[in-house]
Amino acid sequence: MLLAFSLAQEASTTAPPNPAVGCVIVAPDGRMIGSGHTQRTGGPHAEVMALRDAAARGASTAGATAFVTLEPCAHHGRTGPCCDALVEAGIRRVVASIADPNPKVAGQGFERLRAAGVEVEVGPLAMEARELNLGFFSRMVRQIPWVRLKAAASIDGKTALENGTSQWITGERARADGHAWRARAGAILTGVGTVIEDDPRLDVRLVETVRQPSLVIVDSRLQTPPDARLFEIGRPVWIYAAARDEAKALALEARGATISCLANADGKVDLAALLADLARREVNELHVEAGHKLNGSLMREGLVDEILLYLAPKFIGDGLGIASRPHAGGPLTALDEALALEFRSFEAIGPDLRIVARVAGR
Numbered sequence: 001m002l003l004a005f006s007l008a009q010e011a012s013t014t015a016p017p018n019p020a021v022g023c024v025i026v027a028p029d030g031r032m033i034g035s036g037h038t039q040r041t042g043g044p045h046a047e048v049m050a051l052r053d054a055a056a057r058g059a060s061t062a063g064a065t066a067f068v069t070l071e072p073c074a075h076h077g078r079t080g081p082c083c084d085a086l087v088e089a090g091i092r093r094v095v096a097s098i099a100d101p102n103p104k105v106a107g108q109g110f111e112r113l114r115a116a117g118v119e120v121e122v123g124p125l126a127m128e129a130r131e132l133n134l135g136f137f138s139r140m141v142r143q144i145p146w147v148r149l150k151a152a153a154s155i156d157g158k159t160a161l162e163n164g165t166s167q168w169i170t171g172e173r174a175r176a177d178g179h180a181w182r183a184r185a186g187a188i189l190t191g192v193g194t195v196i197e198d199d200p201r202l203d204v205r206l207v208e209t210v211r212q213p214s215l216v217i218v219d220s221r222l223q224t225p226p227d228a229r230l231f232e233i234g235r236p237v238w239i240y241a242a243a244r245d246e247a248k249a250l251a252l253e254a255r256g257a258t259i260s261c262l263a264n265a266d267g268k269v270d271l272a273a274l275l276a277d278l279a280r281r282e283v284n285e286l287h288v289e290a291g292h293k294l295n296g297s298l299m300r301e302g303l304v305d306e307i308l309l310y311l312a313p314k315f316i317g318d319g320l321g322i323a324s325r326p327h328a329g330g331p332l333t334a335l336d337e338a339l340a341l342e343f344r345s346f347e348a349i350g351p352d353l354r355i356v357a358r359v360a361g362r
Ligand code: AOF
Pocket: 018, 019, 020, 021, 022, 037, 038, 041, 042, 043, 044, 045, 046, 047, 070, 071, 072, 073, 076, 077, 078, 079, 080, 082, 100, 102, 105
């Protein structure tokens, strides 16, 4: 099962919007005879890859056990049901970590296997299996993506210099690590302020990838410049506005952007509705790289699940522990009103520190 997990991990950037799944097939004599993981969208699932691997090795799968990190599917989607493939191959026992939260599957895979006389065991490493596909579980269960907010700060908690310069607070390795997190996301989200100030590409280029995440821009008044560099990357660009200004919209659509209007009562983009819309567009993990205002709005509305923070050993401000922009802190007057998070991990990335903190209860 651990091998199946490491195989699944290899698919974390290629599989989305599908969950990354790993499968290992073990013969009755205990030999590992086949393994595989989910391929790109529309391609074979993990189980089919593992069965093909066994066939390629000339091994018989009759009476074998399949270890899978997710319930084998029972539905006809972009590919045929894995359950049927396992049964046809003579698999006698399936050990799966967790049920597939996809309502099209949700237990029907296990039922179908049992009905065909296959012994089914569910549960080993269930927590880890959910962790492996946080975004997919979020989209299926909550109908919104898993939202991860990325930020980089100096050791005194500053995200920018007084003159607004904010690039390269952290080192090269931390930047590449940031790109590895971008690569597993279904979409990257930013605000129009960042687009205008930094003219960023917001793509994956410091690590290898076969898939560029979509780019989402929160842009109430359609101020994205049609000549922004972000349009130069071949990937969907989704702009969310509060209202449609026809001339501006047409200029952006000519650049390939898809524009949607989702206004809240204040005439700004409705961020909760935006997340629901992204789930409909099959975004599992949403990677946020935005300025303090949009970050603050997402946090205050309870829409952020996790913070990915790179901390550089540099002192760039005039004091310790005071945010560079106090007005972005929101209306808190007492510390016990603060949003509680839990540290999940901390790791040295070159000279910098990477901290993953998760909102309590997520
Ligand atoms: C599996 N093994 O490796 C994966 C599964 O459109 P399709 O046919 O590719 O089906 C996508 C659904 O299949 C996806 O939403 C999820 O429920 C399941 N993913 N199932 O048996 C796999 N990746």
